[in-house]
Amino acid sequence: ASRASPAATPAASPLRKAAAGGGTKAADSGGAAVVSFATSLNLDTLMQAESSVGTFPVPDSGTQDKIHFLVNNVSVHNMAQKAAQLAQHLTAEYHQWFLQYMVAKRSSIEPNFHALYLQLLDELKQDKLMRMIVKATVRNIQVLLQSEKIKTNSGERSLLKNLGSWLGQLTIARNRPVLQRDIDPKALILEAYEKGKMIAVIPFVGKMLEACKASKVFRPPNPWLMALLGLLMEMYNEKDLKLNLKFEVEMLFKHLNIAKEDVPPSKLLHKYQRDRTSNSDWAVDKASLIPPAA
Numbered sequence: 121a122s123r124a125s126p127a128a129t130p131a132a133s134p135l136r137k138a139a140a141g142g143g144t145k146a147a148d149s150g151g152a153a154v155v156s157f158a159t160s161l162n163l164d165t166l167m168q169a170e171s172s173v174g175t176f177p178v179p180d181s182g183t184q185d186k187i188h189f190l191v192n193n194v195s196v197h198n199m200a201q202k203a204a205q206l207a208q209h210l211t212a213e214y215h216q217w218f219l220q221y222m223v224a225k226r227s228s229i230e231p232n233f234h235a236l237y238l239q240l241l242d243e244l245k246q247d248k249l250m251r252m253i254v255k256a257t258v259r260n261i262q263v264l265l266q267s268e269k270i271k272t273n274s275g276e277r278s279l280l281k282n283l284g285s286w287l288g289q290l291t292i293a294r295n296r297p298v299l300q301r302d303i304d305p306k307a308l309i310l311e312a313y314e315k316g317k318m319i320a321v322i323p324f325v326g327k328m329l330e331a332c333k334a335s336k337v338f339r340p341p342n343p344w345l346m347a348l349l350g351l352l353m354e355m356y357n358e359k360d361l362k363l364n365l366k367f368e369v370e371m372l373f374k375h376l377n378i379a380k381e382d383v384p385p386s387k388l389l390h391k392y393q394r395d396r397t398s399n400s401d402w403a404v405d406k407a408s409l410i411p412p413a414a
Contacts, residue, residue: 165267166224166260176216183209194240203243215249223256227286228279234286257287258302270320277320284324288331295337305348314392316399322365326372333376340378354385360403
């Protein structure tokens, strides 16, 4: 085994290229996951996020290929077998490398396979690894949220949205809270309101909150959830909010089977100022752009 920085990528086999380059997977007739090159997202920001943890042991290329192959070919039908084989190669020293692979190079670009990956992790029965996965997910989300690229880069917004769904399934759906010190959805929404980042933050929060439907603790009428829905409703009712953001709110309410009319909007936004001339979250009032008559 060698040691490498998280941003370093070993010489890639075809399987590794697919995973590292953002390939998506589709189920074949046998239910196993196979690689497709239909989608490619830039993972540079996420790779930079992992550089904050320093260097860590990296398995040799042969072991990496075996792990990639196992993850690529796991299905509900062979879950126990593939998990047992994976456990043989995945010793504790390689956990940091593996969680980078699973979070940054799999979960961030393959939302349709989140449930499958969670089953695989559960089958490994390694609680410490699961806690590390949650921490790595939070770390990657925080880096994306701090990036100015999410205002203009749809690829980074997709990564953020996918990781929101992944985090929700790791925590909320399993009746575990998202710690406020890690991710504070209310503060994120209010900051995004001011800084023009709602185009990224609202879909992220929406995907994370979708997991409330599967939770016994955080489903309606949980006060934490209802307070967030109230803030989203206040945002939804704001004049000139772009239709795509309204749609994100509507989709969340539909997923949770809650009528918008049943959630009183909060009264928080009047305390916050937003730039009304360069904030791309809002439709421009064309009448205001017409110069006054001489």
